[in-house]
Amino acid sequence: MNDNPASALVLKTDVAVIGGGTAGLAAERAARKNGASTLLIDPDFNGTTCARVGCMPSKLLIAASREAARIERAGLFGIEVEGVRIDGPAVLRRVRIERDRFARLTREAIARLPKEVAIRARARFEGPGRLLLDDGRQVEARTIVIATGSAPILPEPFAALGAAALTSDTVFDLEDLPRRLAVVGSGAIGLELAQAFAHLGVEVALFDKGERMAKVRCDKVHGALREVMEDDLALHLGVDVTPHASDHGVRLSWNGASEGEALFDKVLVAVGRKPQLGGLDLDKAGLDLDDHGVPRYERTTMRCGESSVFMAGDAAADLPLLHEASHEGAIAGRNAAAFPAPIPVERNTPFAITFTEPVLATIGKAEKEGAVTGSADFSNQGRARVDGLNRGILTLYAAAPDGRLIGADLIAPAGEHLAHMLAWAVQGGLTATQLLNMPFYHPTVEEGLKQALRTICAATPIALPPDQDAGTPAGA
Numbered sequence: 004m005n006d007n008p009a010s011a012l013v014l015k016t017d018v019a020v021i022g023g024g025t026a027g028l029a030a031e032r033a034a035r036k037n038g039a040s041t042l043l044i045d046p047d048f049n050g051t052t053c054a055r056v057g058c059m060p061s062k063l064l065i066a067a068s069r070e071a072a073r074i075e076r077a078g079l080f081g082i083e084v085e086g087v088r089i090d091g092p093a094v095l096r097r098v099r100i101e102r103d104r105f106a107r108l109t110r111e112a113i114a115r116l117p118k119e120v121a122i123r124a125r126a127r128f129e130g131p132g133r134l135l136l137d138d139g140r141q142v143e144a145r146t147i148v149i150a151t152g153s154a155p156i157l158p159e160p161f162a163a164l165g166a167a168a169l170t171s172d173t174v175f176d177l178e179d180l181p182r183r184l185a186v187v188g189s190g191a192i193g194l195e196l197a198q199a200f201a202h203l204g205v206e207v208a209l210f211d212k213g214e215r216m217a218k219v220r221c222d223k224v225h226g227a228l229r230e231v232m233e234d235d236l237a238l239h240l241g242v243d244v245t246p247h248a249s250d251h252g253v254r255l256s257w258n259g260a261s262e263g264e265a266l267f268d269k270v271l272v273a274v275g276r277k278p279q280l281g282g283l284d285l286d287k288a289g290l291d292l293d294d295h296g297v298p299r300y301e302r303t304t305m306r307c308g309e310s311s312v313f314m315a316g317d318a319a320a321d322l323p324l325l326h327e328a329s330h331e332g333a334i335a336g337r338n339a340a341a342f343p344a345p346i347p348v349e350r351n352t353p354f355a356i357t358f359t360e361p362v363l364a365t366i367g368k369a370e371k372e373g374a375v376t377g378s379a380d381f382s383n384q385g386r387a388r389v390d391g392l393n394r395g396i397l398t399l400y401a402a403a404p405d406g407r408l409i410g411a412d413l414i415a416p417a418g419e420h421l422a423h424m425l426a427w428a429v430q431g432g433l434t435a436t437q438l439l440n441m442p443f444y445h446p447t448v449e450e451g452l453k454q455a456l457r458t459i460c461a462a463t464p465i466a467l468p469p470d471q472d473a474g475t476p477a478g479a
């Protein structure tokens with residue numbers, strides 16, 4: 004790692020990547036693989052957001068909550084479990100131990116970069132193609148990739164609460180589970196963490212100023228999500244929340260669709276994330292910025308206009324997801340190396356999974372853009388009933404006239420697997436008939452799709468395949 008300020012005052016490179024997270028690492032790797040000299044600049048190299056405070060610690064907490072929920076459900080199968088006690092410090096200790104392991108692995112990957120590539124410093128623009136580092140050095144680069152990620156938004160009234168206000172950056176450092184937790188924000192992060200804490204025995208209230216959680220497009224799926232959440236926690240949608248510091252934690256008052264006031268030990272603020280572009284002096288980079296101060300760029304090349312600057316990952320404020328950060332990093336890095344002749348890449352079918360129980364997912368395009376819909380209800384689906392996980396709804400969207408699948412919304416058992424299958428089917432351009440003609444193993448949750456696929460087939464001119472015109476009975 005090159006972190007000696009005295010080693011050179013001006014560093015020259017083909018591609019300078021700002022930010023050593025998932026997107027930055029992918030960009031640097033792709034640029035180097037394509038023959039460019041590279042610099043990867045980060046003030047910390049402390050492991051990626053995903054490993055430290057994002058995907059992995061949240062899924063570790065959810066893994067513990069799922070075990071707790073399974074034990075809670077055991078009575079359904081005639082299994083009595085007595086003396087269950089959730090050891091909060093032990094739950095959070097495992098989250099941190101495993102999280103630290105994932106973060107260490109990302110740091111080790113950075114340590115394996117060729118000598119002189121990793122520069123430990125904070126960068127900002129000094130002019131087009133020129134960066135100033137906070138250790139006084141300068142970088143001259145043919146092209147620059149901005150991969151500075153995003154950070155949780157903590158509005159001032161909550162920031163004033165000090166340690167009683169948590170964000171996803173701090174929540175996994177709790178030593179013990181709080182007794183009462185308020186979660187403000189019902190996007191993916193808020194939903195996942197609110198439900199996980201609730202399943203771990205925390206009394207949780209979830210607030211949002213909007214009426215729609217996680218921007219779910221389908222009313223039926225949103226209704227099912229609402230039922231799931233209301234079973235697990237106190238849900239307050241369509242309300243404005245005001246926090247007040249209290250000797251015993253945080254007092255929240257709310258009004259709007261409902262009114263009330265309650266005391267909590269902590270409040271987890273999950274009202275969104277903002278691209279980390281503030282300290283970059285983008286005005287000096289000669290870039291065209293949108294109303295939010297994000298450089299305008301072309302999604303297929305990640306290039307900002309006609310400039311030599313490329314965007315990648317959460318900083319690009321498009322799809323703040325791990326696989327997209329990695330893909331965008333690879334596109335940006337390769338095109339930064341190929342400058343000035345970027346190669347456009349067809350983007351993958353967008354899909355997002357929220358790891359609630361059941362899993363919530365959004366795939367591709369929605370109803371308003373397609374002509375035909377089909378839906379499936381999991382309350383009586385064979386395998387879902389066998390496992391006692393029989394709740395959820397799936398809505399498939401297809402284009403007329405051939406029933407080509409364009410997207411789906413779902414909250415369903417095995418939802419993460421259904422979401423993958425459907426994203427691949429959409430990206431592969433499959434019609435409902437073609438997917439229905441694929442083998443479906445019995446008894447699986449995947450069979451639940453047939454109901455929705457048949458509705459679409461019936462509504463489009465392409466005939467049902469001959470062996471699929473009768474349903475598989477749930478118990479057959």
Ligand SMILES: Cc1cc2nc3c(=O)[nH]c(=O)nc-3n(C[C@H](O)[C@H](O)[C@H](O)COP(=O)(O)OP(=O)(O)OC[C@H]3O[C@@H](n4cnc5c(N)ncnc54)[C@H](O)[C@@H]3O)c2cc1C
Binds near residue numbers: 044053279282326
């Ligand atoms: C709680 C939570 C749960 C999540 N769960 C999932 C999930 O289940 N699945 C999923 O797909 N996604 C999930 N995500 C989203 C996913 O983690 C992010 O999309 C992804 O990590 C973004 O990667 P990135 O490379 O853009 O940013 P980061 O990994 O944050 O990297 C940005 C880097 O830029 C550096 N930097 C910033 N400014 C400068 C500067 N001026 N100079 C130099 N360096 C700078 C930072 O130090 C940082 O290292 C989750 C996120 C959160 C917060």
